[in-house]
Amino acid sequence: MNALRNPLFRRLLAGDAVSSFGDSALYLSLGIWAKELTGSDSAAGLVFLCLALPGLFSPLYGHVVDRVRRKPLIIAMYALMGVTVLALLLVRTADQLWIIYAVALAYGVTFSVPAYGGLLKDLLPSDEAASARATLITVRQGVRIASPVIGAGIYAGLGGGALAVIDAATFAVAIGFLLTMKITESAPEPAERNAMTAGFRYLWSVRLLVRLTIAETLFMATVGLMDTAVFAAIEHGLSLPASFFGVLTTVQGAGSVVGGLVAGYLVKRLGEARGSALGYAAFALGAFAFLAPSAVLFLIGAVIYGAAIPIFSVALGTAQHLYVPARLQGRVGAAIGMLTNGTQSLSIAAGAALAMSYQISYALIVVASLGAAVAVTAGRVPVPKIIPSIADAQ
Incomplete structure (x- = not known):
């Protein structure tokens, strides 16, 4: 069923x-x-370091998320961020640079708190899980094609303060939508000993989730190399200016929108394992095109790997939604995020430190992507029993 038919999800x-x-x-x-x-x-x-650092504490955030009601938590985070970004109005000189870093840290915390997974579990019937994840990714990617350009234009024309006010207003609008939603939430879980590690323990107990997480972790172990390799490939492989990166980002975003539109269907049709493998194989094909000294093939590759990302992302997100209890969603999501995002951060650092040729970097990415596709499908993995949501009973 298409999640867009659900008025609460809309x-x-x-x-x-x-x-x-x-x-x-x-x-x-x-x-x-x-x-x-x-x-x-x-x-x-x-x-960007300030944006990434809070992710190291994901298990703590997941622990909190499973012990409170998710809708009020998200509203509180949005309200706090809406006030926090207004501190940027005080920035005038380099002496206030610390305010920018403080706002970036606050953003990093907000991005790292896995509250949405639990809210979606309570909000959606199980048959809408894949569609909802795919739709969210499609809309987010579509928004992010234009928003950086618009943001940079507002910053150049009106300054960072104006951009902060606009951002605060968007948080207020998001809160308004949440306040109109009447959601029956699962009861918060009481505190218990060793509860913070429950996400890792549960993840390990579900073989399909383990496979999907290992595959994405393997993929992330090299994909961070792309952050350094892409500029070298543009300069030395294509003999183009660095500004071509902006074109590449837009094309990749367009591919992600296309991938998001079909990801829900593919995951429901093929299942989480085979759907995920298809996404990784497509990403390998896109990255392979980057090895050719051709701007046309480079852009085609960007479209392909942009379209691939939503497919394996939706596969893992759908599996988490279907096979994890509502009050473990936060901790399991945090465990997955810590493994995958932490590995990506290490690969970004490795790419910057090693300064290897872009051909080697992309070759490693191709190998790792194909390895992820094999890892998630090698051998028979039983499909776990779906754990119903509150919405399934309504």
Whole structure:
């Protein structure tokens, strides 16, 4: 069933789209702001480090998420962020650079709190899980094609303060949508000993989830190399200016929208394992095209791997939704995120430190993507029993 037929999901989607627009318009401009204030590339890079650091504490956030009602938690986070971003109005000189970093850290925490998974579990019947995940990814990717450009334009024309006010307004709109939603939530889980590790323990007990997580972790172990390799490939392989990266990002985003539109259907049709394998194999094909010294093939490759990402992302998200109890969604989501995002961060650092040729980087990415496709499908893995949501009984 298409999740868009669900009126509650449509409201959640609308609020998420508005807040995603404000988020990506602002936080991608924070690096530009830091660079202009200091003239330092390192100062700009620290913004993205601040965005990533809070992810190291994901298990703690997951522990909290499973012990509170998710809708009030999300509303509280949005309200807090709406106030926090307004602190950027105080930034005038490099002496206030710490405010930019503080806002970036706050964003990093907000992005790392796995509250949406639990809310979706309570909100959606099981047969809408794949469609909902695919629709969310499609809308988020569609928004992020335009929002960085619009954000940069607002920053250049009106300054970072105006961008902060707009972002605060988008949080207010998202809260408004949430307040109109009447959701029956599962009861928060009481505190218990060793509860923080329950997400890892449950993940390990479900073989399909383990396979999907191992595959994505293997994939993430090399995909971070792309952050460094892409600029070398543009300069040395294509003999084009670095500004071509903007074109590439837009094309990739368009591919992700297309992939999101079909991901839900493919995952429901093929199942989470085979759907995931298809996504990784397609990503390998797209990355392989980057080895050719042709701008046309480069852009075709970007469309292909952009379309591939939603497929394996929806497969893993759908499996988590279907096979994890409502009050373990936070901790299991945090465990998966810590393994996959942590590995990606290491690969980004490795790409910057090793400075290997872009051909080797892309070759490793191709091998790892194909390895992920094999890892998730090798041998027979039983499909777990679906754990119903509250919405299934309504």
